[in-house]
Amino acid sequence: xxxxxxxxxxxxxxxxxxxxxxxxxxxxxxxxxxxxxxxxxxxxxxxxxxxxxxxxxxxxxxxxxxxxxxxxxxxxxxxxxxxxxxxxxxxxxxxxxxxxxxxxxxxxxxxxxxxxxxxxxxxxxxxxxxxxxxxxxxxxxxxxxxxxxxxxxxxxxxxxxxxxxxxxxxxxxxxxxxxxxxxxxxxxxxxxxxxxxxxxxxxxxxxxxxxxxxxxxxxxxxxxxxxxxxxxxxxxxxxxxx
Amino acid sequence: xxxxxxxxxxxxxxxxxxxxxxxxxxxxxxxxxxxxxxxxxxxxxxxxxxxxxxxxxxxxxxxxxxxxxxxxxxxxxxxxxxxxxxxxxxxxxxxxxxxxxxxxxxxxxxxxxxxxxxxxxxxxxxxxxxxxxxxxxxxxxxxxxxxxxxxxxxxxxxxxxxxxxxxxxxxxxxxxxxxxxxxxxxxxxxxxxxxxxxxxxxxxxxxxxxxxxxxxxxxxxxxxxxxxxxxxxxxxxxxxxxxxxxxxxxxxxxxxxxxxxxxxxxxxxxxxxxxxxxxxxxxxxxxxxxxxxxxxxxxxxxxxxxxxxxxxxxxxxxxxxxxxxxxxxxxxxxxxxxxxxxxxxxxxxxxxxxxxxxxxxxxxxxxxxxxxxxxxxxxxxxxxxxxxxxxxxxxxxxxxxxxxxxxxxxxxx
Numbered sequence: 001x002x003x004x005x006x007x008x009x010x011x012x013x014x015x016x017x018x019x020x021x022x023x024x025x026x027x028x029x030x031x032x033x034x035x036x037x038x039x040x041x042x043x044x045x046x047x048x049x050x051x052x053x054x055x056x057x058x059x060x061x062x063x064x065x066x067x068x069x070x071x072x073x074x075x076x077x078x079x080x081x082x083x084x085x086x087x088x089x090x091x092x093x094x095x096x097x098x099x100x101x102x103x104x105x106x107x108x109x110x111x112x113x114x115x116x117x118x119x120x121x122x123x124x125x126x127x128x129x130x131x132x133x134x135x136x137x138x139x140x141x142x143x144x145x146x147x148x149x150x151x152x153x154x155x156x157x158x159x160x161x162x163x164x165x166x167x168x169x170x171x172x173x174x175x176x177x178x179x180x181x182x183x184x185x186x187x188x189x190x191x192x193x194x195x196x197x198x199x200x201x202x203x204x205x206x207x208x209x210x211x212x213x214x215x216x217x218x219x220x221x222x223x224x225x226x227x228x229x230x231x232x233x234x235x236x237x238x239x240x241x242x
Numbered sequence: 243x244x245x246x247x248x249x250x251x252x253x254x255x256x257x258x259x260x261x262x263x264x265x266x267x268x269x270x271x272x273x274x275x276x277x278x279x280x281x282x283x284x285x286x287x288x289x290x291x292x293x294x295x296x297x298x299x300x301x302x303x304x305x306x307x308x309x310x311x312x313x314x315x316x317x318x319x320x321x322x323x324x325x326x327x328x329x330x331x332x333x334x335x336x337x338x339x340x341x342x343x344x345x346x347x348x349x350x351x352x353x354x355x356x357x358x359x360x361x362x363x364x365x366x367x368x369x370x371x372x373x374x375x376x377x378x379x380x381x382x383x384x385x386x387x388x389x390x391x392x393x394x395x396x397x398x399x400x401x402x403x404x405x406x407x408x409x410x411x412x413x414x415x416x417x418x419x420x421x422x423x424x425x426x427x428x429x430x431x432x433x434x435x436x437x438x439x440x441x442x443x444x445x446x447x448x449x450x451x452x453x454x455x456x457x458x459x460x461x462x463x464x465x466x467x468x469x470x471x472x473x474x475x476x477x478x479x480x481x482x483x484x485x486x487x488x489x490x491x492x493x494x495x496x497x498x499x500x501x502x503x504x505x506x507x508x509x510x511x512x513x514x515x516x517x518x519x520x521x522x523x524x525x526x527x528x529x530x531x532x533x534x535x536x537x538x539x540x541x542x543x544x545x546x547x548x549x550x551x552x553x554x555x556x557x558x559x560x561x562x563x564x565x566x567x568x569x570x571x572x573x574x575x576x577x578x579x580x581x582x583x584x585x586x587x588x589x590x591x592x593x594x595x596x597x598x599x600x601x602x603x604x605x606x607x608x609x610x611x612x613x614x615x616x617x618x619x620x621x622x623x624x625x626x627x628x629x630x631x632x633x634x635x636x637x638x639x640x641x642x643x644x645x646x647x648x649x650x651x652x653x654x655x
Contacts, residue, residue: 076563076646097567104565115560115650119253129564131246176564 023215024050029082042068044238055210057226060235066219108177112189114169116161123157129180147179167198187218247577268539269586277594292369292435302461305498319457332470337365347414354400359437376408376423387444391419397438427609540633547637559649571642579634587626
């Protein structure tokens with residue numbers, strides 16, 4: 001059985017084609033932030049399937065739940081209700097330790113503000129995900145070098161983040177996200193802090209990674225960039241509207 | 243992983259210089275005080291020259307006589323030690339000696355202060371003095387009451403200036419002594435050995451001491467092995483009921499027990515008299531005091547570390563996002579703190595080397611010769627690591643439990 005998407009992004013069955021594996025499946029996901037007096041619905045009844053090797057954009061105004069959706073997909077946040085499956089595995093019952101391990105192996109993150117560790121040089125920053133796999137130092141170095149080559153920064157391994165331009169920092173962040181060869185890459189407004197030329201370069205790298213087999217989910221405000229992806233999911237007030 | 247933690251810790255320390263300075267200052271001063279205290283305690287308790295056999299020596303330094311209306315507690319007398327403490331099985335050698343007494347001698351119109359101790363002949367074999375000239379007196383000199391003396395190097399210098407001291411005479415307490423040996427100075431904290439002048443106990447001016455049950459004497463019982471301390475004590479206790487009291491109308495019983503140096507100090511600290519004190523309790527109190535002393539700077543460091551959580555939120559969020567578990571992060575932050583504390587410990591060690599030199603040279607403690615050794619260094623290292631864990635565990639736990647989304651949101655942009 002295969003699936004295809006309609007205009008609102010919901011999966012429908014296409015009996016003519018073989019099924020593409022589902023990388024991410026969200027079913028009835030709700031996320032409610034509660035304080036003593038206020039209850040805020042960040043996500044409301046989200047049903048979403050992202051196929052393996054798909055490049056998906058998530059758009060919506062500020063506060064619409066885009067980042068929360070990415071955090072739930074990225075296993076950084078647990079939904080209040082509903083189920084999340086990553087690579088066919090339901091993650092609702094996994095312990096914090098198991099979630100950490102799954103994040104480490106299956107998911108890479110790229111953030112708008114890069115979130116590089118200022119005390120570490122480029123190579124050490126890129127190595128971070130590998131530290132939690134207990135790999136030997138030589139192997140870690142090799143994999144980090146390779147990831148930096150893929151983003152065109154192999155000559156800057158000893159630089160510190162403060163010595164790099166915004167575009168270079170985001171490339172380092174992408175290298176860090178892909179160094180562990182995850183199947184899913186989550187990018188939260190990866191071009192938000194960059195000018196349009198650098199933004200285009202970053203999107204080109206993400207497209208290249210997607211062509212090489214990585215599933216990419218990108219949150220963006222930029223319609224022009226979103227239109228370069230295969231599918232756009234739009235959110236408003238925590239609801240999927242398109 | 244550990245190498246990486248240490249490497250990161252080093253980078254963090256270099257980058258946050260003010261924090262590093264404040265932390266190192268607190269840690270090193272705390273450890274300085276603790277290491278000096280450890281060095282002094284170690285010097286008092288561990289075998290050091292001349293008390294090189296302290297580990298298998300029991301001391302009889304405190305006895306009590308009790309009657310219906312009278313109590314007398316203090317040093318035992320020669321009469322008791324001589325009659326009732328000799329020939330105990332497993333005691334290789336026994337030495338009897340007095341406490342030290344301040345006395346003086348006049349040289350060319352000037353007053354020389356001296357600390358005088360009178361001893362028997364085995365004293366010189368139970369203890370291991372370093373002779374720089376001459377020799378000790380033996381059984382014959384003691385039996386004859388010969389007016390001979392062994393003196394320390396500093397006493398030799400004060401009494402005779404540049405002249406060779408052996409063969410010279412000096413007067414003190416109305417007696418004239420001929421110097422037959424000179425030994426290296428003995429630190430004040432070597433309780434059984436310390437003095438400036440040692441003379442045969444038979445040179446005491448009166449004869450009353452020979453029979454007294456209580457008096458001004460002490461004994462060292464050199465056991466063949468510390469394993470036999472129990473048997474020696476049992477035999478000692480068994481002999482006490484047979485002591486013939488010299489003043490039965492005033493005192494009916496005598497009690498006391500041979501103790502190790504540690505037990506002696508513990509007894510003194512606890513105000514205990516006759517029983518063998520519980521050294522475990524004494525050590526426990528010392529450990530507790532050490533902990534309390536470390537607590538204040540540790541709390542300060544905890545506070546500093548917690549304030550650093552806000553600086554490092556982004557890093558925590560990133561590490562969590564890329565697969566760090568709570569355990570990984572706790573490990574990382576504790577290693578960072580241990581690195582900081584060990585560095586503080588190293589500075590504290592250097593400061594304490596300097597501090598001990600200062601104490602040795604100040605004359606506050608006569609002939610003080612406090613030194614660092616491997617054992618004290620290891621105490622210091624242990625204290626530093628413990629301090630690191632103590633001050634790092636709670637902040638590390640708080641850091642590691644931060645919600646990754648919150649951490650990423652609150653991190654510096």
